[in-house]
Amino acid sequence: MYDFLESAGDPDDHGWQDSANCLGVDPDLFFPERGASTREAKEVCRGCVVRGECLEFALQNGEKFGIWGGLSERERRRIRRQRAQAARSVVGA
Numbered sequence: 001m002y003d004f005l006e007s008a009g010d011p012d013d014h015g016w017q018d019s020a021n022c023l024g025v026d027p028d029l030f031f032p033e034r035g036a037s038t039r040e041a042k043e044v045c046r047g048c049v050v051r052g053e054c055l056e057f058a059l060q061n062g063e064k065f066g067i068w069g070g071l072s073e074r075e076r077r078r079i080r081r082q083r084a085q086a087a088r089s090v091v092g093a
């Protein structure tokens with residue numbers, strides 16, 4: 001799945017991909033059409049040992065599309081919002 005990331009920067013920074021459960025899995029599964037099921041992709045992610053790294057990569061790079069770290073775009077947006085709120089409350093404390 002992650003072949004396309006080679007152009008996203010230094011590939012050495014993405015060593016976790018070598019352990020990705022989705023290696024060799026059809027990328028279309030992780031980038032479903034709007035409204036299509038994400039269940040199969042999330043099943044692959046469920047057993048992935050680098051799920052945390054994958055999710056952080058997506059969060060830090062603002063990945064807007066696809067399933068990363070077992071989470072959909074909407075689920076990642078929620079985490080970003082929660083982190084932003086937490087950061088604001090620390091600053092405001």
Ligand code: SF4
Pocket residue numbers: 001020021022023030044045046048049050051052054055067068069070
């Ligand atoms: S969490 Fe999912 S998308 Fe991320 S590397 Fe693992 S299997 Fe692939």
